[in-house]
Amino acid sequence: MITLSPEPVMMGGVSARNHLVLAAGVLGTCASSLSRMLRSGAGAVVTKSIGPEPRFGHPGPCLVVLEDGLMNAMGLPNPSKQFQDELSALSGEPVIVSIFGGNPEQFHEVAGWFADKAQAFELNVSCPHASGFGAQIGTNPDIVKACTEAVKEWKKPAWVKLTPNVTDITSIGKAAEEGGADAIVAINTVRAMRISTGMRRPVLGNKYGGLSGKAIFPIAVRCVYELYEACSIPIIGCGGVSCAEDVIEMMMAGAQGVEIGSAIVRDPDIFSHICKDLYAPDGISPREIVGCAHG
Template sequence: MYTLTGLKLKNPTILAAGVLGTTGASLCRVAREGGAGAVVTKSIGPAPKAGHPNPSMFELECGFLNAMGLPNPSYLGFLQELETAKKGSDVPVIASIFGGSPDEFKEVAEGLLPGKPDAFELNVSCPHAEGYGAAIGSNPCLVEAVTAAVKDVVNVPVWVKLTPNVSDITCIGNAAESGGADAVVAINTVKGMAIDIESGYPILGNRSGGLSGKAIKPIAVKCIYDLYTALEIPVIGVGGVSSWQDAVEMIMAGAAAVQIGSAVYDRLDIFSEISIGIEAFLKRKGYSDIKGLIGLSHEMV
């Protein structure tokens, strides 16, 4: 058993937001069959949102481009799914939420409280939803205000998911910490684009989107490394993890746990595979748990 911001996880792997988190049943499946230590829902907002037109996802040789546009049924429409996930899962269920202002974040958090999420993850980092996500997350004052607004109305841990599409991610991390965040999650997708050379048209319906998968892992590792030095609160790593070696690298950079997203498209049991690999590595290196690995690379300088 592993403790993260007061939550009990059976292992340090977590389903990332937006992947198999649309329904309570899919969240339960990831927990039961996939072996995830915790699961994060699809990002939920104050009102129903259709998202961007298709194509909204495109596979590259190095990962995925997506521009979903935060489609969701609103917190009122998602409440039953959250309740289903809580009833059918034996791992922590974290509600990912978004809004266009501190008041909207507060409204969504309060609206989901009857579903009894174990924690909230604040999406201030989506790069392809105008007025939301990174539009909030690139402004330190707004990040602090949003975090504080949610902390005022909930009594469970609050994680803040950060965007890499800024000049200094530690500035944003410090703002989240000042607002009362219990942890930060680094990182969300990196801005990207693909063009069909035969027609000349951008491939995604929204023209640009967010790059995820193996290509962004080095970016994520650097962000985690910098945040670990700058913050007192835990850093949860995400971005390009597809093996236990990737997870260990992030942990050595400073991650207290790792989220997995794109790799789930290849195999659902990736969480079990990675947690078993981490355990074997710890045993081989003589560590009793991952605490000895967290931030280890900082000691090598």
């Protein structure tokens, strides 16, 4: 397998320790868990999505472990503005704050709470199971552009996390780029559901949820590949990454780095394990493989 040389990494305006980033929504609700992931080998971390008002989320069950991934319908639970205090302990660390809102004004407001604490923002315009937020606004290119512009007023790097639940993901990627995004994150979860045949009802309390994990890796690779050909800003691959080989494949499709989430459930030390396989003193420069599959 190809190995990479360990060297400084700049992804979408963020100086990261390596190419591996903790994805939003997984161990990102408190400073201690974010610090744990950094100590375990993550190059940067993304927080749980924070919105304009506190939310308790959907009724349970909210998470189901499947044979090839996870399905969740959390409903964007978060403490809202109170999360400011949590980040104080992470001063100077490569922390990207995930934010959401129902319109550009709310995105601007929430970003302002963390403008002096975050290294960057990740705009969640892609959660598939929260009414009025996420994918409900992230399928509209004009709204995505406006929300990105609103966050960029704080003069911080902005990553925009896209939904795969659209006909043409490149139109949304282009809108984010036009709005001033510093990077695109592709992808968030795929809209899905399962039914309990024993109980004769959906297994999730919200009925519908988002599928993540190995099952969606080929979808994520395809989205990264398409976005690389359509956009000129960096792409962060996300969706089903669970080993060093997956990282290399994502980079060949066009990603400059990857986010990892669901794989942590089965291996809490996934970052250190991937780093051991991914990097070597005699490895090649990552610049040699990013987008190389495009010929």
